[in-house]
Amino acid sequence: MPSLPAAAVLPAAALPAAVLEVANAAVRFGEVRALDGVSLAILPGECIGLVGHNGAGKSTIVSVINGGLTPHQGEIFSDGTRLAPYGIGVARSRGVRCVFQELSLCPNLSIIENTRIMHRTLGGFGWRTRAAAIIASSLDAIFPGHGIDVSGPVGALSIAQRQMVEIAMAFSDAGQPPRLVILDEPTSSLDAGLAAQLLAHVRRFVASGGAVILISHMLNEILETASRIVVMKDGKIVAERAAGGFDHAGLVEAMGSAVPHQTAARRNLAATEPVLDLALPKGQPFRACKGEVVGLAGLGGHGQTRMLLALFDHHSPQWWPRRDPAVTFVAGDRRENGIFELWSILKNMTVAALGDLSRRGLVQDAAEAARGAEWKSRIEIRTPDMNNLILSLSGGNQQKVLFARALSTRAPVVLMDDPMRGVDVGTKREVYGMIRAEAEAGRTFVWYSTEMEEMQLCDRVYVFREGAIVAELTGEAISEHNILRASFKAEAA
Amino acid sequence: MKTLLSKPWIWSFVAALSVWLATIGVTGGASTVGLSQAALTFAAFSVLVGIGQMFVITLGPGNIDLSVPATMTLSGTVALKYMDGANSLILHGLLIAIAVGIAVGVLNYALIKALRIPPIIATLSMSFIVQSAAIWTNRGLRIKPPQVLADFTTQTSFGIPNIALLALLISVIAWVLLHRTPYGRWIAAIGQSLPAARMAGIAVDGNRFVTYLLCAILAAVCGYLLACFSGGAALNMGTEYLLMSIAVVVIGGTAVAGGDSNVPGIWGASLFMFLVVSMLNTYGLGAGVRLIMTGAIIITVILLASGRKAATR
Numbered sequence: 139m140p141s142l143p144a145a146a147v148l149p150a151a152a153l154p155a156a157v158l159e160v161a162n163a164a165v166r167f168g169e170v171r172a173l174d175g176v177s178l179a180i181l182p183g184e185c186i187g188l189v190g191h192n193g194a195g196k197s198t199i200v201s202v203i204n205g206g207l208t209p210h211q212g213e214i215f216s217d218g219t220r221l222a223p224y225g226i227g228v229a230r231s232r233g234v235r236c237v238f239q240e241l242s243l244c245p246n247l248s249i250i251e252n253t254r255i256m257h258r259t260l261g262g263f264g265w266r267t268r269a270a271a272i273i274a275s276s277l278d279a280i281f282p283g284h285g286i287d288v289s290g291p292v293g294a295l296s297i298a299q300r301q302m303v304e305i306a307m308a309f310s311d312a313g314q315p316p317r318l319v320i321l322d323e324p325t326s327s328l329d330a331g332l333a334a335q336l337l338a339h340v341r342r343f344v345a346s347g348g349a350v351i352l353i354s355h356m357l358n359e360i361l362e363t364a365s366r367i368v369v370m371k372d373g374k375i376v377a378e379r380a381a382g383g384f385d386h387a388g389l390v391e392a393m394g395s396a397v398p399h400q401t402a403a404r405r406n407l408a409a410t411e412p413v414l415d416l417a418l419p420k421g422q423p424f425r426a427c428k429g430e431v432v433g434l435a436g437l438g439g440h441g442q443t444r445m446l447l448a449l450f451d452h453h454s455p456q457w458w459p460r461r462d463p464a465v466t467f468v469a470g471d472r473r474e475n476g477i478f479e480l481w482s483i484l485k486n487m488t489v490a491a492l493g494d495l496s497r498r499g500l501v502q503d504a505a506e507a508a509r510g511a512e513w514k515s516r517i518e519i520r521t522p523d524m525n526n527l528i529l530s531l532s533g534g535n536q537q538k539v540l541f542a543r544a545l546s547t548r549a550p551v552v553l554m555d556d557p558m559r560g561v562d563v564g565t566k567r568e569v570y571g572m573i574r575a576e577a578e579a580g581r582t583f584v585w586y587s588t589e590m591e592e593m594q595l596c597d598r599v600y601v602f603r604e605g606a607i608v609a610e611l612t613g614e615a616i617s618e619h620n621i622l623r624a625s626f627k628a629e630a631a
Numbered sequence: 632m633k634t635l636l637s638k639p640w641i642w643s644f645v646a647a648l649s650v651w652l653a654t655i656g657v658t659g660g661a662s663t664v665g666l667s668q669a670a671l672t673f674a675a676f677s678v679l680v681g682i683g684q685m686f687v688i689t690l691g692p693g694n695i696d697l698s699v700p701a702t703m704t705l706s707g708t709v710a711l712k713y714m715d716g717a718n719s720l721i722l723h724g725l726l727i728a729i730a731v732g733i734a735v736g737v738l739n740y741a742l743i744k745a746l747r748i749p750p751i752i753a754t755l756s757m758s759f760i761v762q763s764a765a766i767w768t769n770r771g772l773r774i775k776p777p778q779v780l781a782d783f784t785t786q787t788s789f790g791i792p793n794i795a796l797l798a799l800l801i802s803v804i805a806w807v808l809l810h811r812t813p814y815g816r817w818i819a820a821i822g823q824s825l826p827a828a829r830m831a832g833i834a835v836d837g838n839r840f841v842t843y844l845l846c847a848i849l850a851a852v853c854g855y856l857l858a859c860f861s862g863g864a865a866l867n868m869g870t871e872y873l874l875m876s877i878a879v880v881v882i883g884g885t886a887v888a889g890g891d892s893n894v895p896g897i898w899g900a901s902l903f904m905f906l907v908v909s910m911l912n913t914y915g916l917g918a919g920v921r922l923i924m925t926g927a928i929i930i931t932v933i934l935l936a937s938g939r940k941a942a943t944r
Contacts, residue, residue: 450830457837459813467830475826480891481819489820490831492813500811543831 155218156181157318157349158203158234163212165198165373172198173209174373180318185340185350187364187381189357190393191437191588195373196353200320203351204236205229233317235308237324242304245293249273249303252292257312268312276310277302280339281332301327305336309343318349325356337363355437357389357626369393390622413582414465414551416449421606424449426551426584431577433596434586435621441605442586446553449584453551459493466490466549468540470556470586476540477528484510484524487539491547513542518568534565541569551582558589570595590618601625639884639891643899646882646932650906657913666909668792672860674901675798679853680872681879681897682805683846687750688880689809690839691822691889696846698735698754699876700869701761703854706731707864708769710855711776718777725855732851735761736844743843744836750843762866769866776859784860794856801849806894818842822889850876879904882932903932 159179165172173195180186180203190196201207202214205226214224216232243252253269254260260269274288281302292300301324308319321340325333340350340363354360360367367384369377369392377392384392415425424445426432434442446467453464469476478486488495488506495505510524517538521531528536537557544552558566573583573595585596593599599616601609601624609624611617651670655663680699687696706728714724735757742753775781783793809815817838820828829835853872858864881887882903883896907928911921 454829454832455834455837457834457840459834459837463832466832469827469830475824475830478820478823478827478890480823480886485816489816489833492816496813499813500807501813501816547832549832 157216158232159215160199160202160209161213161215163199163202163209163214165202165207165209171373173202175212176370176373176375178203178368178375180349180351182317182347182349183344184365185344185352185363187360187367188351188353188370189355189360189367189389190370191590194370194393196370197322198373199370200236200322200351200353203229203318204234204320231314233315234320235316235318236320236322237305237308238322243292243300243307246291248291249286249288252303253288253307253310253312256307257310257314259313272310272312273303273306276306280306280309281335297327298329298332302332309339316348318351319343320351320353322353323355324352325354325359333359355626357386361386361389390619390626393622414449414453414584416445416452418445418606421608422600422610424600424607426582428550428582429577429580430598431573431583431585431596433593433599433616434584434602435590435593435599436602436608436625438588440602440625442602443555444605445602446555446584446586450553461493463490463547463549465551465553466544466547468544468552468554468557470554470558472533472536472540477536479529481528482525483519483521483528483531483539486528487513487524487542487546490543494548509546513546517542517545517572538565538569541572545572545576550580551584552576554583554585554587556586556588558587558592590621593618593621638893638895640893640896640899641884642932642935643883643896643903645899646928646935647899647903647906650903650910654906654910654913657910664790666906668787668790670902670905670909671795672792673905674898675792675794676853676857676860677872677875677879677901677904678798678802678897679856680850680876681883681901682802682894683849684876685880685883685885685892685894685897686805686809686818686842687846688877688885688887689818689822689889689892690842691825694750694822694839694889695877696739696754696843696850697751697873698739698758698761698847699850700871700873701758701765702732702735702847702850703857703869703872704864704866705735705761705765705768705854706851707854707858707868708765708866711774711858711864712768714777714780716775716777718779721777721780724777724780725852728851728855729848732848733844735851736840736847739847740840740843744840766866769864773863773865775863780859781862784856794860797856802894802898809892809894814838814841819890819892822886822891824890875901875904878929882929904929 156179159177161177163173163176176195176199178186178199188196188199198207202209202212205224205228208224214221221228221232244255247255250266250269250273253273254265257269257272260272270288277284277286277288284299284302286295286299286303292303295303305321305324308321309316324336328336337359340352344350344365352360352364361381361384364381366378366380367389368375369389371393411427412425413428415423417423434445436442450465450467478489484506488509491509492501495501495509507524513519514521514524519531519538519542520535528539531539541557558569570592573585577583577597585592587593593616596616597612599611599621600607601611601621603625609620611620611624651666654666658666680703684696684699687694709731710724710728713727714720739750739754739757742748742757743750746753748756786793788796809819817828817833820831820833821835821838825835854864854869857868861868879897879900882900883893883898885892885896907925908921911924916924
């Protein structure tokens with residue numbers, strides 16, 4: 139990685155000091171390397187398009203730049219001076235502004251009051267009038283004819299209007315002009331007209347010397363707006379060119395995985411009797427057959443988890459335990475909806491199968507211990523004693539316990555919600571093997587994953603976009619290229 | 632010894648024992664038997680409602696049943712009115728008390744589930760309805776309980792009050808339910824993490840419903856026994872059991888955040904709660920000082936117990 143990559147884009151003579159530069163930043167979350175030595179310099183007058191899959195590290199680098207996250211390693215410079223310590227306050231004083239995917243306005247306050255919160259310097263007598271003028275002029279500049287009443291509460295606005303206010307807030311100037319504006323999926327809730335207005339404003343802002351980082355899954359927006367495109371993958375920058383250096387196909391290619399495909403023995407079972415189906419509000423219906431491994435692909439948050447939960451709720455009892463469970467679930471978010479923190483490993487593992495381990499209404503200790511010992515060796519849970527607390531295990535081993543919990547039930551269908559998040563490679567390999575073996579024995583797996591490699595292990599893949607199934611891939615058609623193409627808006631192709 | 636010390640319930644027994652010793656120390660051992668029997672009797676009533684409350688608190692943050700006192704009053708009033716002092720109707724009276732408990736439990740959970748009202752509000756508003764129903768049925772009457780039942784609740788077997796033996800039996804059943812059955816595991820799971828419990832395939836609504844039902848039935852049975860013990864139902868007979876049912880659970884070492892409960896602690900805490908008051912009475916302190924002391928002692932015990940727990944984790 140060259141220390142000043144932008145040199146390739148701008149003539150060396152006119153090279154100004156970077157608005158912000160991150161040098162060799164590394165961030166780890168447990169065993170996962172979210173950022174692995176990333177260097178990025180943002181110069182005045184350029185718009186950087188940042189692309190990559192979920193988990194590529196885009197949000198992490200953004201958090202490092204806006205001061206929300208302190209990297210474990212690396213330095214941050216602005217205008218040629220090193221900033222240490224660096225934090226949100228320092229970032230703001232340097233003119234760094236951020237528009238998040240998750241809207242950050244207070245819905246109970248008016249737009250004016252939100253403006254006051256955002257700009258600390260706005261205090262003093264008559265701040266309401268000043269705040270109203272500032273936010274209104276910014277809105278008028280970006281979205282002419284927006285029709286938003288700035289004295290009204292944010293809660294009364296539509297989601298698109300909130301996004302507009304949030305964007306206008308980032309570009310507004312209350313004595314401390316914005317120099318670097320980070321837009322994380324800014325157009326996800328805007329219609330085409332508003333998106334065009336925003337991108338036009340981004341170009342004007344950049345032309346007047348401002349800097350922008352634009353993150354979008356709409357690749358054509360990136361291609362049309364950015365002056366430089368940075369592609370991230372697995373916490374690293376894998377490609378970086380001036381905008382003209384990429385076309386749509388080239389960009390998809392660059393985002394893709396360089397790991398050779400591991401082709402598993404795929405079987406075509408789609409013709410057999412379905413064991414599970416669900417009609418979705420739009421798009422194709424979902425269905426899965428006996429012994430099939432069905433993948434749910436697409437970008438994160440496009441309806442995959444929601445469909446898994448709907449499937450689970452539909453088949454899982456709410457009032458009376460079923461004798462024969464129909465479905466079982468492996469959670470990806472262990473802390474939130476997986477483990478029971480006060481319990482031992484054993485209790486965590488057997489909780490879904492207590493009915494099978496009881497006789498005359500009482501849980502049989504011997505049967506429970508035997509079940510625990512069986513799965514401890516089968517899935518290699520690394521612990522001296524299954525009666526130790528679940529929190530004594532590493533994340534990967536906790537995830538194994540969740541797999542054992544699901545696989546040790548008699549449920550014929552296993553639903554998996556991105557279960558390999560934060561799991562090390564060795565564990566993954568072991569679990570892949572178990573899934574294959576169980577599927578061959580007749581179990582059905584419905585597997586949502588953000589990792590391309592895992593989709594390669596499926597017999598059939600549904601690709602999701604905006605809450606609907608937009609493509610169904612089988613056999614050889616399951617490739618990273620096809621999944622990506624279906625994941626992004628077709629208009630860009 | 633070390634494993635015994637790590638039990639969260641041991642501290643409530645330590646506290647109860649020290650207060651007991653402090654009291655008989657002052658009286659010079661004169662009223663040891665009388666004090667112990669009274670403590671066991673009154674503790675038994677707290678244990679009955681405390682167990683029900685403990686199951687509800689096990690369900691996790693926000694789960695609590697504030698309709699306990701009103702349920703006690705209503706079941707006591709209705710059952711006594713129906714029995715009207717007749718020994719032959721004792722069993723019918725018990726069934727009526729249980730029916731009152733079932734009705735309150737069903738309505739409680741219906742409010743929580745169907746109207747999505749937080750349990751604390753749902754059970755509190757239910758308690759007003761139930762209390763009004765008790766006032767309406769009672770109308771200031773004071774009916775004597777059947778003689779056989781009154782004798783049973785006030786007498787002892789082998790030197791131990793019958794009520795305490797009954798509470799002990801119910802405690803053993805509760806312990807088995809909590810620690811040996813799938814139901815006990817399930818409510819502990821729900822209390823630790825409701826989404827995780829749901830994703831583990833536990834029938835969350837069914838288990839929560841049964842738990843609220845159980846709590847209301849225990850309160851109703853306790854009200855029935857208490858009315859017979861005290862020679863008639865009074866409209867304020869449940870009042871002190873609102874705080875009592877929650878306090879004995881907390882002092883007994885059950886996690887207020889849910890998911891981790893124990894039955895023995897309720898006994899220690901119930902004995903302690905009674906003995907503190909009688910100790911302060913023995914010392915001849917005024918009502919105001921007594922209440923302040925009671926509060927201070929309870930806070931001290933909870934602090935000691937929770938400090939201990941944090942250290943062992």
